[in-house]
Every structure is written in structure tokens, then in C-alpha cells.
Amino acid sequence: MRERYYRLERLTFKSKGQKLLGVVWYPTDTEKPPAVLVLHGFPGIEKNYDLAYALCQRGFASMIFHYRGCWGSSGKYSFLGCFEDAKRAIEELMSRENIREGNLAIVGHSFGGLVAIYLSAHIKRVKATVAMSPLANIKENVSIRERKIIFRGGLPFVKDLSLRRAMDEFETIEKTYDPVTYVDKLSPSPLLLVHGNDDEIVPVKCSVDLYKDALPPKNLLVVRRADHIFSGRRRYVVNRVANWIRSKIL
Numbered sequence: 561m562r563e564r565y566y567r568l569e570r571l572t573f574k575s576k577g578q579k580l581l582g583v584v585w586y587p588t589d590t591e592k593p594p595a596v597l598v599l600h601g602f603p604g605i606e607k608n609y610d611l612a613y614a615l616c617q618r619g620f621a622s623m624i625f626h627y628r629g630c631w632g633s634s635g636k637y638s639f640l641g642c643f644e645d646a647k648r649a650i651e652e653l654m655s656r657e658n659i660r661e662g663n664l665a666i667v668g669h670s671f672g673g674l675v676a677i678y679l680s681a682h683i684k685r686v687k688a689t690v691a692m693s694p695l696a697n698i699k700e701n702v703s704i705r706e707r708k709i710i711f712r713g714g715l716p717f718v719k720d721l722s723l724r725r726a727m728d729e730f731e732t733i734e735k736t737y738d739p740v741t742y743v744d745k746l747s748p749s750p751l752l753l754v755h756g757n758d759d760e761i762v763p764v765k766c767s768v769d770l771y772k773d774a775l776p777p778k779n780l781l782v783v784r785r786a787d788h789i790f791s792g793r794r795r796y797v798v799n800r801v802a803n804w805i806r807s808k809i810l
Contacts, residue, residue, distance in 0.1 A: 575648040578635030582625030585616035594663030601670025603717035629719035637718035681745040688808040696766040747775035756786025
């Protein structure tokens, strides 16, 4: 595959009065490319820039942004606020005149995978969805003790999120936003689930449960010898995801 020239657009936009930071990669040889929104997880140390770049190289305008209260965006971090922020990011991306109208895919990693499935189930303009290491069937698959471990590891990287508020918000997410309750609504838009069989943070059973409850068209890729961020298998996973999206959108 030849390497494309691309340009970057640095952008800011508002969500509930807070300034969010983002960037869009555009292939310069495509007048109106389709778009992909890439959502990172909590706290977003793995931002998936390699995936955004790979998508741009395949002809997509790809966007990454940061939720309120993390990585330079203003406000207090909120798990529940991530849904609002991601919806605003879609509006911001699709408002651009140089984006092909009606052609949008969403990719999310970890908690971002949960958000991606939620958005795709509730916004019909989404044409394809990828969830990498997503949380699902939370009550069964992620214990209270495991949640506390995850939250304590991420709290230093976000603004004004306490362990107590994190636990409270996640209880709401478990009851109201668990993707096993609405993943069937994505159909007939295609869904790709990607999970490492050695994921040390989110068990692979989360993706297995989602695959079971989703309707066709759907695919499940379990990556051998892969951890939560697919370290050591990044090139393989990035290429599989980018090529899958290209086969569904272009």
C-alpha cells in the first residue's frame, strides 16, 4: 500500500460548556473522505494514534478527541459525561463540509468500546462499529474489587474524579448503559469485536458475551498472546481493524 500524504486539523469544541481538544487526520488525495471517530478508554494512556493514522492511509478522515477532564480538555472527568462528549464529537466531525455525508464508522477501545456501541445503537448514521477490548455484562464480568483496581490506576491521569464518584457512576453504567442490553440494535450495521485472550484488565468474556447477543452482521476476533492494549500485536490488530472498516465503508 502506497503511503498517502495527509494533513492535520487541530480543533476545539464545546460539550456542556467544557472545551474539548481533538485532531482530525485527512488524506489529501480524497476530496470528501468518509469519517471514523476513534474513542480511547479510561484514562486514555493508549490513545490509538497508530490506528487513526492507519485509517487515514486507507482513505478515511479519522478523528481522536479527549473527554472532559483528561489530556488537556477542560472540566471534571465523568464516565457518564463521556457519552455526551462522544456524541458532540460526532456532530463536530460530521459538520465539516469536506467529509462525505452519511459515511461514519466508530472505533472504541476499552471503556471507549462501550461508548462506541452505545452511540452506534442510538445514532443511525453510523455505518460500522469496532469495539476493542470492550466492557460488557459488567456485573458478571468485572467485580467490585477489579473496578477499584482499574479506577485507582487511572485516577491520577484525570481531573477531579474520586474513587467514590467513579464507583457510583459505574453502578449507573452497569444498570443503564451495559452494551449487552442494546448491542442487538446495531444490526443491520456491521460490528467487529476485537479482544486479546490474555487481557489483564477486561476479560475476553466481555466480547464473547457481546458477540452472543449481537445480531448479524457481526465478527469476533480473539487475538492470541495479546493483552489489553494489544502490545506486541499492535501492527496486526491495527491492520485487521483498518482493513475491516475499509471493506465495510469504502
